[in-house]
Each structure stands twice: as C-alpha cells, then as structure tokens.
Amino acid sequence: MKRRPTITDVAAAAGVSVATVSKAVNGRYGVASETVDRVLAVVAELGYESSLIASSMRSRTTGVIGVLVADFEPFSAEILKGVGEALRDSRYDLLAYSGSHGAAEGWERRSLSRLSGTLVDGAIMVTPTVVNVSTEVPLVAIDPHTGPADLPTVECDSYGGALQATRYLLELGHTRIGFIAGRPDLRSSIARDAGYRRALTDAGLTLDPALVGSGSYQPDAVRVAAVEMLRRGDRPTAIFAANDISAMEIVKVAAELGIDVPRDLSVIGFDDIPEASKTTPALTTVRQPMQTLGAEAARLLLTLMDGHAPAATRVTLPTRLVPRATTAPPA
Amino acid sequence: MKRRPTITDVAAAAGVSVATVSKAVNGRYGVASETVDRVLAVVAELGYESSLIASSMRSRTTGVIGVLVADFEPFSAEILKGVGEALRDSRYDLLAYSGSHGAAEGWERRSLSRLSGTLVDGAIMVTPTVVNVSTEVPLVAIDPHTGPADLPTVECDSYGGALQATRYLLELGHTRIGFIAGRPDLRSSIARDAGYRRALTDAGLTLDPALVGSGSYQPDAVRVAAVEMLRRGDRPTAIFAANDISAMEIVKVAAELGIDVPRDLSVIGFDDIPEASKTTPALTTVRQPMQTLGAEAARLLLTLMDGHAPAATRVTLPTRLVPRATTAPPA
DNA sequence: CTGAAAGCGCTAACAC
DNA sequence: GTGTTAGCGCTTTCAG
Numbered sequence: 151m152k153r154r155p156t157i158t159d160v161a162a163a164a165g166v167s168v169a170t171v172s173k174a175v176n177g178r179y180g181v182a183s184e185t186v187d188r189v190l191a192v193v194a195e196l197g198y199e200s201s202l203i204a205s206s207m208r209s210r211t212t213g214v215i216g217v218l219v220a221d222f223e224p225f226s227a228e229i230l231k232g233v234g235e236a237l238r239d240s241r242y243d244l245l246a247y248s249g250s251h252g253a254a255e256g257w258e259r260r261s262l263s264r265l266s267g268t269l270v271d272g273a274i275m276v277t278p279t280v281v282n283v284s285t286e287v288p289l290v291a292i293d294p295h296t297g298p299a300d301l302p303t304v305e306c307d308s309y310g311g312a313l314q315a316t317r318y319l320l321e322l323g324h325t326r327i328g329f330i331a332g333r334p335d336l337r338s339s340i341a342r343d344a345g346y347r348r349a350l351t352d353a354g355l356t357l358d359p360a361l362v363g364s365g366s367y368q369p370d371a372v373r374v375a376a377v378e379m380l381r382r383g384d385r386p387t388a389i390f391a392a393n394d395i396s397a398m399e400i401v402k403v404a405a406e407l408g409i410d411v412p413r414d415l416s417v418i419g420f421d422d423i424p425e426a427s428k429t430t431p432a433l434t435t436v437r438q439p440m441q442t443l444g445a446e447a448a449r450l451l452l453t454l455m456d457g458h459a460p461a462a463t464r465v466t467l468p469t470r471l472v473p474r475a476t477t478a479p480p481a
Numbered sequence: 482m483k484r485r486p487t488i489t490d491v492a493a494a495a496g497v498s499v500a501t502v503s504k505a506v507n508g509r510y511g512v513a514s515e516t517v518d519r520v521l522a523v524v525a526e527l528g529y530e531s532s533l534i535a536s537s538m539r540s541r542t543t544g545v546i547g548v549l550v551a552d553f554e555p556f557s558a559e560i561l562k563g564v565g566e567a568l569r570d571s572r573y574d575l576l577a578y579s580g581s582h583g584a585a586e587g588w589e590r591r592s593l594s595r596l597s598g599t600l601v602d603g604a605i606m607v608t609p610t611v612v613n614v615s616t617e618v619p620l621v622a623i624d625p626h627t628g629p630a631d632l633p634t635v636e637c638d639s640y641g642g643a644l645q646a647t648r649y650l651l652e653l654g655h656t657r658i659g660f661i662a663g664r665p666d667l668r669s670s671i672a673r674d675a676g677y678r679r680a681l682t683d684a685g686l687t688l689d690p691a692l693v694g695s696g697s698y699q700p701d702a703v704r705v706a707a708v709e710m711l712r713r714g715d716r717p718t719a720i721f722a723a724n725d726i727s728a729m730e731i732v733k734v735a736a737e738l739g740i741d742v743p744r745d746l747s748v749i750g751f752d753d754i755p756e757a758s759k760t761t762p763a764l765t766t767v768r769q770p771m772q773t774l775g776a777e778a779a780r781l782l783l784t785l786m787d788g789h790a791p792a793a794t795r796v797t798l799p800t801r802l803v804p805r806a807t808t809a810p811p812a
Numbered sequence: 813c814t815g816a817a818a819g820c821g822c823t824a825a826c827a828c
Numbered sequence: 829g830t831g832t833t834a835g836c837g838c839t840t841t842c843a844g
Binding site: 156157158168169172173176178200201203204205206207208209 | 836838839840
Binding site for chain 3: 166167168169170173180181182185204206207208209210268
C-alpha cells in the first residue's frame with residue numbers, strides 16, 4: 151500500500167529533470183548515454199514504471215488494444231481467449247473492459263468513449279447493440295446485434311447454423327419443434343429465426359406461432375417462455391434455443407416440470423460454450439468458433455491499425471452441429 | 482473515427498464553465514437545477530462520456546476493479562468469469578489487463594504499477610510470480626506462484642489434489658508413475674510434487690527420479706520432458722501432469738510416439754480447464770474450482786476495499802478428481 | 813545535451 | 829450558483 155514512484159521521484163533521485171527521465175525511459179535521442187545509464191539505474195532501483203494513464207493522456211498512442219464486453223460471461227470469455235492468442239506475439243498489451251454497471255443501456259458507447267479518448271489504440275466490441283459510434287480509433291465488431299453496421303464485422307453463420315439444427319431435429323423425426331428466440335431486434339436472433347422457419351418450410355411443415363417464444367438470451371426471460379410452451383397440451387417434442395444459456399435454462403425448466411430430456415423433449419442450443427458439454431445430459435448445440443472469431447477480429451483490427459485495407463471487412467465463419475445427449479427421436 | 486466530445490465541448494455548447502459541467506455530470510451540490518438540466522441535455526445530445534483516464538488522474542477513485550493476468554488463457558479466462566459473476570451486481574466496472582508483452586518477467590509489478598496509479602480502485606492478480614509489490618490499492622492474489630506472500634490469497638488445495646490424482650493411478654494398478662512438474666520455484670507446483678511423492682510413499686513405492694520431469698506449465702518445455710521420459714525402455718505406465726495444458730501436450734507426444742492413451746499410458750492433469758473435457762480421449766484431471774476462485778477473490782477484495790477486516794485472508798478451496806478417458810489400468 | 817513550460821481532460825478548492 | 833485556478837503524471841516543443 152505504498153505510493154508508487156513517479157517520474158518526479160526518479161528525476162529527483164537521479165538529479166535530472168523529469169523531461170530527461172522521460173526521454174531516457176522512452177529511448178529518445180538527445181540524451182548523453184551516461185545520463186541514460188544513471189537514470190535507468192534509478193528506475194530499476196525504485197521500480198519505476200510509467201503510468202499508463204498519464205502517458206496515454208499526453209501521447210496519442212499506448213500500445214494497448216481494448217476488448218469491450220457487456221459482461222465476462224462464457225461467450226465473451228472465449229472470444230477473449232482467441233484475441234489473446236492472436237495478439238500473443240504482437241507488441242500490444244490487451245485490456246478487456248466490462249462496463250455495463252454504470253448504465254445497462256448503451257454500454258458500448260460509454261465504454262468506448264471512456265477508453266478511446268486515449269487509453270487504447272484500437273478496440274474490439276463484443277456483441278454490441280449500438281454500433282453507430284464515433285471513435286478516434288479503429289474498431290471491429292464481433293457478432294453485432296444490430297445492423298447492417300458500417301463497421302468491420304466478424305460473426306458466424308447464424309442462419310446456416312439454425313438450418314442445421316432444425317433439420318437435425320426434423321431428421322430425428324420431430325414435427326412439433328419450438329424455438330426460443332433472442333430479442334426480436336437482434337441480428338443473430340433474426341437470422342436464427344429465419345433458419346428455423348426455412349427448415350420447417352422446406353420440410354413442408356407450417357409453423358405454429360405458439361411454439362415460438364422470446365427469451366432475450368437471458369435465463370429469466372427464457373424461463374417464462376419455456377414454462378408457457380411446455381405447459382401446453384400440445385407442447386413441442388423438441389425446442390431449438392437461440393443460444394446455449396437459453397437451452398440450458400430450458401433443460402432446467404423441463405426437469406422441474408417432470409419432462410425427461412431427451413426422451414420427452416429434445417433440446418438444442420447455439421454457441422457451444424464450454425459449459426454446454428458439461429451439463430447432464432450434455433447439450434446438443436451448434437458450434438460457433440468463438441476463439442476463431444476473436445482471433446479473426448484481432449487480425450482485422452491489426453490490419454486496420456496499420457493503415458492497410460483489409461482483405462474483407464465483413465467476415466463470416468461457418469457453424470457446425472455438435473450432437474450430444476439432449477436430442478433423441480420423439481417418444 | 483470522429484473526435485469524441487470533451488467536457489470543454491459540452492461547456493461551450495451549454496454556455497457554462499467546465500467546472501459546472503463536471504459538477505452537473507457528477508451530481509455535486511451547488512448547481513441550479515435548471516443549469517443541470519441544460520447541461521445534461523447537451524451531454525445527451527453530444528453523446529458525451531467522461532474520460533475514464535482523465536477523471537482517474539484527478540480523483541482518487543474510479544469505480545473500476547482490475548484483474549491482472551499474464552495472458553488470457555483458459556485458466557485466467559475461467560477466473561475472469563468468476564470475478565465477473567461476483568461483481569455483476571456491484572457498482573464496479575471490471576477491467577482485465579494482460580501486460581506480459583512489454584516485459585516477460587515481472588509483468589505483475591509492471592501492470593500493477595501502470596494501472597494502480599489511479600485507474601483501478603482495487604486489483605486481483607492471477608498466478609503472480611512476484612508478490613512483493615507495493616500498491617496504493619487493495620490487492621488479492623489468486624494462486625500465487627511464490628510465497629508465503631503477505632498478500633491476501635485465494636487458491637486451491639494443490640497438495641490434496643495431487644494426492645487424489647496419484648492415488649487414483651495407484652488404485653488402477655500403476656506402479657511406475659511419472660510426474661511432470663511446473664517450474665520448481667512455483668508454489669502450486671511444489672505442493673503438487675509433494676502430494677505425488679506422498680502418495681507414492683504411502684503406497685510403499687520408492688520414487689524413480691528419472692520419472693520426474695519439469696515442464697514449466699508450458700507446452701514446449703513439457704514436450705521435451707515428455708519425449709525424454711517416454712523414450713525410456715522402462716517408461717512409466719502413467720503420468721501425472723501439474724496442469725491440463727501439460728497433460729494435453731503429453732497426450733499429443735504419446736500419440737506421436739505411437740503410444741496409445743489410455744491403453745499403454747494413463748495421463749492425468751490438473752485444473753479441469755474447459756478444453757480438458759473436449760480432447761479425444763477426454764482428459765482425466767483434478768478439478769480446480771476456477772470460477773469460485775475468482776468469485777472468492779472478488780468478495781475478499783470488496784471486503785478489503787470497504788475497509789473491513791476479512792474473515793479469512795487466506796482462502797483454500799477443495800479440489801476434486803474428475804475421471805475421464807485418459808486413464809485405465811496398466812496393460 | 814538538458815531543463816523549463818505548456819497542456820492532455822478532468823475534478824476540487826476557492827473566489828466571485 | 830458559477831467561474832477561476834491549480835494541478836494529477838506524463839510527453840513534447842523550444843529555449844538555454
């Protein structure tokens with residue numbers, strides 16, 4: 151709990167001015183090499199490190215890349231791993247910021263504005279809802295919730311994934327297939343909804359509106375929708391959920407209602423977060439290459455920061471069905 | 482890429498001084514309510530958000546908690562989820578910083594020094610090697626690599642976990658059991674080594690030094706040690722690795738050497754990172770409650786930041802063996 | 813080669 | 829109630 155040494159302390163101890171210390175530390179020209187040595191010795195002795203904050207206020211560049219998330223949940227954590235991996239051998243430090251506490255709405259703009267002033271040289275936003283932001287730094291969005299944004303974007307093929315999921319259920323023999331969507335205004339949710347509908351139509355089935363609920367990608371909302379759907383006399387024999395968190399909640403609700411998964415109800419999620427394979431029974435889901443998403447975004451951002459024109463400003467990665475234990479033919 | 486509005490822009494647009502804007506935005510006393518309204522209207526219109534950096538330079542408090550990691554790998558990502566979960570309903574934003582790029586050694590001190598000046602009100606360090614740091618803010622260490630530190634600490638029972646792992650191998654019938662340690666100076670590694678030795682001793686076995694290698698918790702180093710151990714005529718029939726990353730590398734090496742896991746070689750790891758259950762065959766391991774570790778650290782930190790004395794300044798969480806598919810009785 | 817001085821955006825005393 | 833002033837720790841001209 152001791153005060154950390156500042157540049158002033160170093161200057162005093164070395165008997166030079168703060169300006170000289172700054173130059174010595176940053177390797178600027180115009181300092182006698184023996185002065186540099188003396189300063190550096192004091193720096194080492196005192197354990198001085200320049201304050202990221204103070205430096206970033208003056209210089210326009212910090213060598214730090216920011217990843218802005220609403221929350222550190224499984225999805226964003228996977229993204230982070232991918233970004234970290236991609237940046238491991240770069241010269242950039244990585245700063246992840248979750249700033250949804252101050253204001254639930256518009257965390258993207260808030261976080262970006264608070265950091266982008268100077269703290270980061272570039273940023274990656276994970277599933278932002280608001281994308282009409284003005285930044286002073288290059289910006290890449292991963293799986294943006296609204297669109298089409300005029301922002302470089304990396305996301306997965308939600309439509310194709312939903313198609314695969316629903317077709318799998320169809321092949322298993324299900325005909326009453328429910329869908330728990332995310333929020334109706336979210337892009338990925340809309341695409342997953344479309345894929346679901348398309349698969350049903352292709353199979354010559356008509357969609358029963360009672361089998362489509364909305365869960366906002368949030369357990370609480372999912373619970374409400376799931377309970378309502380599963381209490382019906384003509385309840386579905388399978389449900390496709392727009393993400394794993396939702397699917398896991400559905401499995402939980404089913405258990406409470408005495409409905410056996412997968413015997414009486416098949417459930418399939420989306421994302422394949424680490425938790426999905428650990429539930430009992432393990433969740434069948436559509437795998438989204440989350441770490442790759444993060445790595446691709448990092449590469450795209452690096453290109454942008456170098457002032458180059460990226461090969462593609464809109465990257466879509468494929469999804470893949472991962473059959474596990476929450477799906478089975480209808481009873 | 483537009484310049485973000487600063488407090489000066491707001492002041493100009495609202496026809497007041499920057500001081501008044503600051504007061505209005507932060508809800509200080511001494512501002513006419515209609516002035517507040519006018520300022521806030523301009524703030525909304527311009528989309529102004531105070532710069533975290535600039536504010537943190539002046540005020541001594543930011544409402545941000547920092548998590549300092551060497552790297553965003555699976556272990557720290559799990560920790561982060563736990564911290565995020567624990568802080569979800571708090572008034573704190575969360576900032577995770579990976580600062581190992583500037584200097585491989587001593588990232589802890591560097592990161593802490595760079596941020597702690599002002600940016601964060603408290604910090605959690607994940608597996609720090611250097612703990613003799615002086616901070617201006619409360620600090621909690623998760624699974625510190627050296628010790629005993631005079632730092633509040635949260636970690637898991639490495640010794641007990643190693644004991645479980647080795648005994649399991651013993652029960653399976655193995656007698657030639659190898660161990661790939663982390664770095665010899667790391668606390669968790671020492672404890673795991675001790676647990677391993679104790680289990681062997683308890684079973685009346687003498688330890689063969691040739692069956693103990695060092696892997697630094699890093700794939701490359703593990704590879705070297707594993708190749709050497711597995712090329713021996715009297716190679717072990719089972720290996721306990723000090724973490725999952727190491728264990729996964731051993732499995733890979735075994736495959737390359739044509740040694741079948743688990744038929745010809747049993748492997749057991751430590752941590753149970755998400756990736757452990759996804760390998761083929763799935764890794765048997767000792768589960769460390771990583772998210773709980775993060776959550777406990779967050780709670781401890783919060784207590785410290787409130788100026789209270791924590792119930793315990795040294796928390797140890799239990800580990801649990803998770804048998805999967807990389808272990809079997811010896812051929 | 814070195815230091816004095818200005819200023820990044822903001823907050824906190826203190827005047828007016 | 830509101831504005832003026834003085835920095836926070838640092839980098840960067842620009843004199844000396």
